[in-house]
Each structure stands twice: as C-alpha cells, then as structure tokens.
Amino acid sequence: MVLPFVRDLFTDVEKLPAFARVASHLKEGTGRISVSGLTPTAKALLLVLLQRAADRPLILVGSDNRSMEDFVPLLQAFCELTGAADPETIVALPTRDVLPFQNLSPHPELQEERAVALWKIATGAVSIIVSPITATALRLRSAEYYADLARIVRRGDTFDTDPLLRHLNTVGYTSTDVVEMPGEYALRGGILDVYSPEADRPVRVEFFGDEVESIRKFEPATQRSSNPVDEAILLPLTETPVSDDLLGAIHARLSGKRITGAEEIVEQAVRSGGVTVFPGWEFYAPVAGADRTIFDLLPRALVITDEPENLKPEFEHTWSRIEEAHERSGVGNLVRPADLYLSPEEWWAKLGTLRGADVEHLGIERTGQAEAVTFHSQPTPRFHGSVPAMLEQVQKQTAEGKRVLIAVPNTGEIERLADIFTEYAVSFRLGSRTRSGESYADETAYFAGEVLTTTLAKAYVPDGVALPDANLTIFGARDLFDESESVVSRPQRQKSKTSAFLSDFRDLQVGDYVVHVEHGIGQYQGLKEINQGDGNAEFMLLEYAEGARLYVPLTRLDLVQKYRSSEGAKPPLSHLGTAAWAKAKARVRKAMKDMADELLKLYAERKTAEGHAFSADNEWIREFEDAFEYSETEDQELAIVDVKRDMETQQPMDRLLCGDVGYGKTEIAMRAAFKAISDNKQVAVLAPTTVLVFQHYETFKQRFAAFPVSIEMISRFRSAKQQKEILQKVEAGKIDILIGTHRLLSKDVKFADLGLLVVDEEQRFGVRHKERIKQMRKQVDVLTMSATPIPRTLHMSLVGLRDMSVIETPPKDRIAIQTVVATWDDKLILSALEQELDRGGQVYFVHNRVDTIWEIGAKLQELVPRARITVGHGQMSEGELEKVMLKFMHHEADILVATTIIENGLDIPLCNTILINRADRLGLSELYQLRGRVGRSNRRAYAYLLVPAEVELTPIARRRLAALKEFSDLGAGFKIAALDLELRGAGNLLGGEQSG
Structure with missing residues (x-):
C-alpha cells in the first residue's frame, strides 16, 4: 500500500x-493538440494526471498489442502513486490476434479480455x-x-436459473461437474458454482426456490x-x-454464393442453416448490425494517439493484409x-x-500542425547494480533540491x-508499507515530514524518468538492477495442478465406474429396492462384462470404491466368476512389495x-x-x-525438480x-541431446560471465582432440x-572432485545410462529436472523414493500457447508464417523425415519468398x-526447418510460432516438449499441429492431439503426465522398471 504523502x-x-x-485544451478546447518531449514513463505519468484534470475517460491509441500491454501496468502504477484513479479502471482493449477471412478464430484468452473490457467500457467503469x-x-x-x-x-x-444458464452458455461458459477453472459452471440442485473471468476465486450461489439465499x-x-x-x-x-x-x-449475408478455397467451412455452415459456428465466424458478427466504434461507446472520451507517425504505416499495412486475405477467401462482395x-x-x-x-x-x-506543447523529460541513468553509483546520484539530486522517488516491484x-540506505547512512523514507509493518519503517527511516529525502515505494516502474522543471526524479527497477522484467502483474489465478490425479467421491452418478474389492471393476447402475420376504432392502446395482449383474447391499458399501483415473478414462469391465481380478490383485500386491x-x-x-x-551461503552466492x-x-x-x-x-541429495518448459x-x-x-x-550437467547441451553451455556461460568459473561442454560439437584436452583439464x-x-x-x-550432478530430462536416457546415474546418486548430490516426467519417475517422487519440488507458477506475463490442429493447407501455413514474420518473430517448422526435409524447406521458401530459411537435422556433421x-x-x-532435434534445449524468445x-x-510428451519451444516470452505464441487429410488417425493419436489442444493453459505438464500415464497404461507404474 502506497502511503498518502507520496502523492505530494x-x-x-x-x-x-x-x-x-x-x-485546458482537453477540458475546453476543440480539435487536437500535439505534445512532445515525453519518454514512455513520462507519457504514462502525464496521462494519469491529465485524465484526473479533465475528468473524462481517455482512449490511448497505439500501434500494436505488445506496446499497449506494456503501458497498462505502468499507468496502474501511477494511478496508485498519484491517487488519480483506481488502478482497476485502466483497461486494455486488445486487437484480435488473427485477421478476418483467414479461417481462424481469435485466441480464447484474447476474446475473454476483449469481452470483459467492452463490458467495463459499456458500464462506464473505466x-x-x-x-x-x-x-x-x-x-x-x-x-x-x-x-x-x-x-x-x-x-x-429472484432468478430463474434456466435463462441464467442459457446466458452463461451463450457468453462462453462451459458446464462441468466440478468447477476448477475460469469460465466453468456447475449446477447441482439449488446450488450454482461459477468461476467468472478476472475473479480471484469462483463463487457458490445457493438458491431457496428462485431466491438467491447466499453467495460465497x-x-x-x-x-x-x-x-x-x-x-x-x-x-x-x-x-x-x-x-x-x-x-x-x-x-443470410453469406448465402446465395458458392464459396471456395479456404472458406469451404463457411459454406458448410451456410448449408446447415447458419446455426453452426466455424473457425473465424466471430469476424462476421458485424453484419448483424455493428455500426459503431469504440469512440461511439464513449462519446465523452478524449482520444490520445501515441507516436502518431508510427500509427499510419502500421494500420495501412494491416489493412492491406486484410484486403489480401479477403481476396484469397472468395467471399467477394x-x-x-x-x-x-x-x-x-x-x-x-x-x-x-x-x-x-x-x-x-x-x-x-511540421507546417500546418496542430497547437504544440513541449515537455522536458529525460531518461534516468542506469547503475547496473552499482550501489555506490546509485547512492551518489541520489544524494546529488536531493542536494540540488529535487524530490527523488525509487520505485521497485516488490x-x-x-x-x-x-x-543499503541505512548501512551507508543516507536518509530515506518508506512510501509503502513493508512486510514488517510500520515498526520496520519507524526503525529504519531516518527522516520524515518536509525534509527533502528519498522515498522508496512499491510500484511497477521499470524505467525511470527525470522531470527537471518539476524538480522530480523517479528511478525504476531497471535503472538500479538491470532487471529486464519484474514480478508486478495481476495476481495469477490459482489453478489446481494436482486435479489431474484426483477424483470426486461425493457425487456418484449412474454410469460411473466403481471397484468392488472381490469382483473388480463394474459400472454403477443406481439403487434398487428388492423384496426379501420380511421387508424391502436397498441394493447398489453394479453391471459387469457381458451384462452380468451384482447386487451389493447398502450395509456392505465398504467393499465398493469409486474408480479413480486421470481425465475420466473408461476401463474395461471385469468378468464375474473368473480368476482374472484375483490375479491382477496378486500382481499389484507383488509390485507393492517390490516397491517397498x-x-x-534406497532409504x-x-x-x-x-x-x-x-x-x-556466502557473499559470492548472494551476489550471484x-x-x-x-x-x-x-x-x-x-x-x-x-x-x-x-x-x-x-x-547425498536426490531431488526431482518438476516444472513446465520455460518456468x-x-x-x-x-x-x-x-x-x-x-x-x-566440480559440477556435471547431463543433457540428452547435443542441441540441449549447446543451449545449456551458452546459458551457463552468459549467467556465470561475471564470475571466475571455468565452463566447458563435451558433445558432438567438439572434435576428438578438443574432447581429449577437456577431459585432461x-x-x-x-x-x-x-x-x-x-x-x-x-x-x-574422471573428475578431480565431483560434488553435484544435474540431469536434465532423465526420461530421455536409456537403461544403461540410468544405471550409471543410479550409482552416482549414492556418491554425489543429484538434481534431476523434467517438464513432463514419465509415469514411473512421477510415481517414485509421489511415494517418497525421491524428493520432489514443483514449479507451477508461470513467469510474469507468460501467455498460454494457442494450439491449432489442422490438415496441411498452404493458405493456413502462409497465414501462420506471415503473421509471425510481420511482428519480427521467428518460426520453427518440424518435419521429422530427413529424406524429405529439404523439399519441405523449398516448399516454404516458395510460399514465403522473403523469408530466410535454414534446415537442421541430427544427421548433419557437428x-x-x-x-x-x-x-x-x-x-x-x-x-528453422528441423527434425525433433529441437525438442529439448533451444530457448529463443523471438520464436513464437511452431508448425509440426x-x-x-x-x-504426447514429445509434442508437449516441442510446443514448449515457443511461448517463452510475453508474446502470444502459436502451435499448429498438422495432420494429413487423407490418413485416418488412430484413436490414441486423436486423444494425444486433443489433449495437447485442451491443455494449452500454463503449467499443464502435470496433466500431460497424467494423461500419458493413462494412454500408456497404469499396469507398469506399480510393476517393472520403465526405461522411459
């Protein structure tokens, strides 16, 4: 919380x-005024203060989603620091991430963000x-x-639940049994559970008849x-x-014309009477009477353009792409x-x-330009972590009569x-309450009140700004510590990653699978009342293979348990009267004994x-x-x-570190x-592929650059002579x-004194290599890292054979990857490639056949002549x-057209589109790892899973692709591992060793 004096x-x-x-112009003038001399941080501060002065909403127009998204937390920070407005009233209205006529729907998260923003705008909450x-x-x-x-x-x-549920369905909610994620609802009797977007937690609405009795x-x-x-x-x-x-x-608009090419799916929707949605249908919504713009929704709003010289070419380029897509689509007039x-x-x-x-x-x-005003704002110096340089500058500024604010993110x-200020005897005061409360502030702040001193406050201001005419200097986190990102963001929604392993026992429904201790897996068919001569008794009816039935008296329900499985698998029903179930139990009993x-x-x-x-830890470690x-x-x-x-x-340490790719x-x-x-x-870092070794080598060299640490790699990228020299060292x-x-x-x-072994993606190694790692575990500390551990590795950690740490919180601003499953279509591929190249990004194209990989490279070059294309595969020389x-x-x-050699290792933030x-x-694990090569920055990423139109997919392949598309949320590695366990069978989990 920022303290009131900071506003002064x-x-x-x-x-x-x-x-x-x-x-004055914004309050009473007409037309536009040109304001120059503003750094990005100065723009945010000025706009917040101008909005308060004009007492009207502002619409800030920028060039693209990314530049505008960077503005939102900065504007919110200055709302809090100045007290000018509620930070929650700063709203981003993003543009859609795909263009119309491309046969693609916008990303669901973007649609949600736009819908919430438009509701806030329409209700005046901005x-x-x-x-x-x-x-x-x-x-x-x-x-x-x-x-x-x-x-x-x-x-x-008073509410009628039927119209309410119909409304929830139309605005994108999904009906589920248990509400765990935003956008889900569940109705059980008179209780409605709903998880609204932007809510910190779901709510439970209890009805008494039609009246809302309680909301929790x-x-x-x-x-x-x-x-x-x-x-x-x-x-x-x-x-x-x-x-x-x-x-x-x-x-009605699309009927009457045969549509060809990319819009065949639209034609199908038309033929079916217009009641079917199709990819990209959202773009056609304006034909139903959309004759307004954002400016009409907010008639009192003041429109601010950010760097107007950049807007014109940006919009004209987008417009030409829309016209090209329209021409290709065949929709015509x-x-x-x-x-x-x-x-x-x-x-x-x-x-x-x-x-x-x-x-x-x-x-x-410029000749004929609008009225112009110039501000004097300057970027602040960077200290690159140098405490003496920072303190010297702070003292110099305060000595010159300037107010100094240092804004840091946490x-x-x-x-x-x-x-640091206390240690160096430099005066300061705390502008935010700290974890330790006011006592910490009283104890450590030397001065307060009117004395010119430095203020420390919690706020997201990455880059500082100096306003000499206002005697104010603001230093940001990047000025002090070279931090390229900060932790300040909207609170992450809490998603239960363990939910993939849990099942709800409370609501047994007809059709659910159950396990009887003596007879095995059956299907619950409800409760039946049977006359027993001296009265009626209730029984649970279970159906087994070949229609066999078993009646279980309610007095013996201790023999029955609900079947548990990840993602609702349908197990085969047991056969009554055979020894199969007894043998299965014996196998499990033996496996459990072996495991014990x-x-x-091992213990x-x-x-x-x-x-x-x-x-x-010593000072060196803290500095690192x-x-x-x-x-x-x-x-x-x-x-x-x-x-x-x-x-x-x-x-010796033996810890499994489980976390999603890029976490x-x-x-x-x-x-x-x-x-x-x-x-x-000494430290050994073991990785499964040459590419991953190379990536780790580059990462370690960069991270350890400021310290006297000798790092080398040994792989195919080193000659026999180089390897010999390295091993001697x-x-x-x-x-x-x-x-x-x-x-x-x-x-x-042979190591002189090995102390730590780091193993990345252990499941990729063979049995022989794992045995060697197992021997090393007894002698040195071992840290194993994995995004999607194989079922056995995961199980060993869950039962305590290995210690486990789980990282499930995504880095700030990490955005879920949009996954598209499609047949090969030149137009779709062209759209995907051009969309990424137009935003200055890079693309992976995975083709796992070395004999035809060059043909694919040539095909892509033909599709996008301007692209610089390179090809890589494992059969190339080092x-x-x-x-x-x-x-x-x-x-x-x-x-980069490559085989699955890129599955592990390459970490390129600019690369945010992958086609497989x-x-x-x-x-499944392979696809998940490949998809994880993109989306490693705060840009929206796309994964296109291409399948042949003429080949019938196997049920397992369909489930894999569906799972990958479904589990696009951040941190889905656990769910992928759970489904992998289900697809590959749970029998091996308790039994023999899995090689991975």
Whole structure:
C-alpha cells in the first residue's frame, strides 16, 4: 500500500505551464493538440494526471498489442502513486490476434479480455482505455449490447436459473461437474458454482426456490466455501455470444454464393442453416448490425494517439493484409473489409473530429500542425547494480533540491534498499508499507515530514524518468538492477495442478465406474429396492462384462470404491466368476512389495551414505543470486530453499525438480552449481541431446560471465582432440562445470572432485545410462529436472523414493500457447508464417523425415519468398549443425526447418510460432516438449499441429492431439503426465522398471 504523502511528490508536475495548457485544451478546447518531449514513463505519468484534470475517460491509441500491454501496468502504477484513479479502471482493449477471412478464430484468452473490457467500457467503469489502432477501427455494437453480456447476482434477488444458464452458455461458459477453472459452471440442485473471468476465486450461489439465499467464494482445489459476499458479477468470455439471431444474420449475408478455397467451412455452415459456428465466424458478427466504434461507446472520451507517425504505416499495412486475405477467401462482395473495420481514410477522418492529443517523444515541427506543447523529460541513468553509483546520484539530486522517488516491484526490494540506505547512512523514507509493518519503517527511516529525502515505494516502474522543471526524479527497477522484467502483474489465478490425479467421491452418478474389492471393476447402475420376504432392502446395482449383474447391499458399501483415473478414462469391465481380478490383485500386491523393498533399500543406502555437506551461503552466492535479471516466482524461491537445504546436509541429495518448459528450472540448477563451486567442488550437467547441451553451455556461460568459473561442454560439437584436452583439464580440476550428453557417463571421464550432478530430462536416457546415474546418486548430490516426467519417475517422487519440488507458477506475463490442429493447407501455413514474420518473430517448422526435409524447406521458401530459411537435422556433421543453430539463435534466419532435434534445449524468445508436420506420428510428451519451444516470452505464441487429410488417425493419436489442444493453459505438464500415464497404461507404474 502506497502511503498518502507520496502523492505530494507529483504536485509540481500539475503546476507546470505546459501541463496547464494541455489540461485546458482537453477540458475546453476543440480539435487536437500535439505534445512532445515525453519518454514512455513520462507519457504514462502525464496521462494519469491529465485524465484526473479533465475528468473524462481517455482512449490511448497505439500501434500494436505488445506496446499497449506494456503501458497498462505502468499507468496502474501511477494511478496508485498519484491517487488519480483506481488502478482497476485502466483497461486494455486488445486487437484480435488473427485477421478476418483467414479461417481462424481469435485466441480464447484474447476474446475473454476483449469481452470483459467492452463490458467495463459499456458500464462506464473505466478511466483510461489502452488499445491498438486496429482494435479502435473494428466495428462494434451498442453499449447496451455489451452491458448485457454480464450478469450481476445479488443476495435476495429472484432468478430463474434456466435463462441464467442459457446466458452463461451463450457468453462462453462451459458446464462441468466440478468447477476448477475460469469460465466453468456447475449446477447441482439449488446450488450454482461459477468461476467468472478476472475473479480471484469462483463463487457458490445457493438458491431457496428462485431466491438467491447466499453467495460465497470457494477454493477450487478443495471445493470448500468461505467468505460470504453480497453480489457476484458473472463476466463474459466472448464479445460475440452464440445465438440463432446472429448466426442467422451471417447465414443470410453469406448465402446465395458458392464459396471456395479456404472458406469451404463457411459454406458448410451456410448449408446447415447458419446455426453452426466455424473457425473465424466471430469476424462476421458485424453484419448483424455493428455500426459503431469504440469512440461511439464513449462519446465523452478524449482520444490520445501515441507516436502518431508510427500509427499510419502500421494500420495501412494491416489493412492491406486484410484486403489480401479477403481476396484469397472468395467471399467477394458478400462481406467486405469495410463491413468489419473503418478503412484508414475513415479512421483518420473520424480522429480529426475528436478532441484529444497526439503524444510523442521526438517533436518535429511540421507546417500546418496542430497547437504544440513541449515537455522536458529525460531518461534516468542506469547503475547496473552499482550501489555506490546509485547512492551518489541520489544524494546529488536531493542536494540540488529535487524530490527523488525509487520505485521497485516488490516489498523485498524495498527492504533490501532500506538496509543499503541505512548501512551507508543516507536518509530515506518508506512510501509503502513493508512486510514488517510500520515498526520496520519507524526503525529504519531516518527522516520524515518536509525534509527533502528519498522515498522508496512499491510500484511497477521499470524505467525511470527525470522531470527537471518539476524538480522530480523517479528511478525504476531497471535503472538500479538491470532487471529486464519484474514480478508486478495481476495476481495469477490459482489453478489446481494436482486435479489431474484426483477424483470426486461425493457425487456418484449412474454410469460411473466403481471397484468392488472381490469382483473388480463394474459400472454403477443406481439403487434398487428388492423384496426379501420380511421387508424391502436397498441394493447398489453394479453391471459387469457381458451384462452380468451384482447386487451389493447398502450395509456392505465398504467393499465398493469409486474408480479413480486421470481425465475420466473408461476401463474395461471385469468378468464375474473368473480368476482374472484375483490375479491382477496378486500382481499389484507383488509390485507393492517390490516397491517397498526398493524404498527400504534406497532409504537405508541414503541414510548411511556419507556425502559432502556444503557450506551455508556466502557473499559470492548472494551476489550471484542478486545478478538474476528476472524476479523469482514463489515456487522458484521454495525450490531453491529445498535444494540448498538438501545440499547442506550430510546425505547425498536426490531431488526431482518438476516444472513446465520455460518456468526457470535452469536458474535453480545454476544456483546449485554455484553453491557447489563455492566449496571447490566440480559440477556435471547431463543433457540428452547435443542441441540441449549447446543451449545449456551458452546459458551457463552468459549467467556465470561475471564470475571466475571455468565452463566447458563435451558433445558432438567438439572434435576428438578438443574432447581429449577437456577431459585432461577436468581430471586436473581446471574445469568447474562440464556440460555434456551421455558421453559424460563414459569411463574415461574422471573428475578431480565431483560434488553435484544435474540431469536434465532423465526420461530421455536409456537403461544403461540410468544405471550409471543410479550409482552416482549414492556418491554425489543429484538434481534431476523434467517438464513432463514419465509415469514411473512421477510415481517414485509421489511415494517418497525421491524428493520432489514443483514449479507451477508461470513467469510474469507468460501467455498460454494457442494450439491449432489442422490438415496441411498452404493458405493456413502462409497465414501462420506471415503473421509471425510481420511482428519480427521467428518460426520453427518440424518435419521429422530427413529424406524429405529439404523439399519441405523449398516448399516454404516458395510460399514465403522473403523469408530466410535454414534446415537442421541430427544427421548433419557437428560443424554444420552448430552453424545452423547459431544462425537461427542470432536471428540470421527467420524459419528453422528441423527434425525433433529441437525438442529439448533451444530457448529463443523471438520464436513464437511452431508448425509440426505429421503430428499424429509423435508421442504426447514429445509434442508437449516441442510446443514448449515457443511461448517463452510475453508474446502470444502459436502451435499448429498438422495432420494429413487423407490418413485416418488412430484413436490414441486423436486423444494425444486433443489433449495437447485442451491443455494449452500454463503449467499443464502435470496433466500431460497424467494423461500419458493413462494412454500408456497404469499396469507398469506399480510393476517393472520403465526405461522411459
């Protein structure tokens, strides 16, 4: 919480003559005013203060989603610091991530974000709307229409549940048995559970007849309710509710013409009477009467353009792409681009009639331009983690009579800075309450009140700004620590990752599978009343294979248990009267005994083993950790504590670190490695592929660059002579960290003093290699990392054979990957490639056949002549493959056509589209790992799983692809592992060793 006195720091900004001129124009003037000299941070501060001064909503128009999304948390931070507006009233209205006429629907998360934003706009719950130019050009319906997308349920209200449920279905909700995720609802008798978008938790609405008796929030993981509330707002998940009226209007517009090519699916919808949705149907919604724009929904709003010189080419480029897609689609004049969007000419003409301002960094005088005002804002210096340099600058600024505000993203950073200021005897005051409360503030703040001093506050301001005319300097987190990201974001929705392994016992329904202790798996068919001569008794009716029936008296229900399985598998029914079930139980009993023996043996060995107890953290380790350019997630911090605790004990560590791709497992491994090196021990990092070894080598070299640590790799990328030299250095103790493939496990690899073994993706190694790793476990500390552990590995951790840490919190701003399953279609592939290249990104194209991979590369080059395409596969020589990988990593190529050699390792934030050819031939874990190569930044990522149209997919292949498409949410690795267990069979889990 920001303390009230912080607001006083900004009063001089509002007294500036330039500010007064702009505020006056926005309140009373006409037309537009040009405002220049503003850094991005200065723009955000100025807009928040101008919105308060004008007392009108602002629409900030930018070039694209990414630049606008960066503005939202910055505007929210200044709302909190200045007290100008409620941060929740800053709303982003993104543009759709695909264009019309491409036969693709927008990403569900984007649709949800747009729907919620339009509802807030329609109900007036906004102060500043941030939106790309193409989103402001989209034709919309009336404010009343969007206001009606949500439902507000209040205690004491009377509701007919049938219309309410129909409404929830039309605005994108899904009916489920148990509500765990946003967008789900469940009705059980007089109880309605609903999880609304943007809500921190779902709500449980209890009806007494038609009256709402109570509303309570509940935890999705436990389903236990608490926290009674007076009302619940059920927000929409789509701005285009599915209705017969809307689809009928689309049908009426599209009928009467045969549509060919990419729009065949539209033709099918037309033939079926317009009641079927089809990919991309949302774009046709404006034909049902969308004759307004965002400017009409907010007639009082002031329109601010950000860097207007960039907007025109951006919009014209998008418009030309829409026209090209329209021409390719064959829709013709039935639906034209101008029916869906304002054209660039219409948009600029509309802007000329609206009051507002054009803000830019660089002010260039132009003939005939609008009234112009110049502010003086400057970027702040960067200290790159140098405490003395930062303190010197702070003291210099305060000595010159300037107010200094240091904004950092979390409470821990504030306390860290407070300790530094105290240690160096530099005055400061805390502008935010810290974890330790006011006593910490009283104890550590030297001065308060009117004395000019530095203020430390919690706020998301990555880059600082100096406003010399207002005597104000703001330093951001990146100025101080070179942090490229921060942890400040909207609270992450809590999703139960263990739900894949749990089943709900409370609601047994007809058709559910149950297990009888003596007779095996049957299907519950309800309760039956049977006359027993002296009265009626109730029995549970179970149906078995071949229609056999078993009646279980309710007095013996202790013999029956609900069948548990991941994702609702349908097990084969047992045969009554055979020995099959008894044999199955005997096998399980033996497997459990074997496992117990293994557990006891391993525990005994680990307890008696004498390992190395590593020293507690020293200054070097703390310095290494402080150099981490991101902020750790909560799960990362817990895992780091677990690993360090294990390393500091006498017994050898054996810990499994399970976390989704890109969730920060490598950083934990590097910290463990640094801890080992600090005790003069060597570290071995084992990875399954040459490419992954190379990626780890590059990552380790970069992370350890500022420290005297010797790092080498041993793989196919090193010649025999180089390998020999490296091994000699390793044996002599001259190399601290050796990264390699299974070559590391060879007998000629001898370490001087090995202290830690890090194993990445252990399931990719063969039995022989695993035996060698198992021997090493008894002697040195072992840390194993995996995103989707094989069922056996996961089970061993769950029963305690191995310690496990789980990272399930995604990094800040990580966005779920949109997964599309499609047949090979040149137009679809062209759209996917062009969309990524147009935003300056890169593309993986996976084709797992070396004999035809060059043909695929040539085909893609023909589709996109401007693209720089390179090809890589495992049969290339070491030098060739290394060149290909480096070329792609350094963005000297736009598209990498490769085999599954890229499955592990490549970490390229710019690469956010992957196309996987013949995805039906790949395993679930393999597909999941491949998809994990993209979406490793805060850009929206896309995965296209291509399957042949002429080949019938097997049921298993269909389930794999469906699972991958369904589990697109962040941190789905656990669910994928659970389904993998189901697809491959649970029998092996309790029995013989799995090689993976």
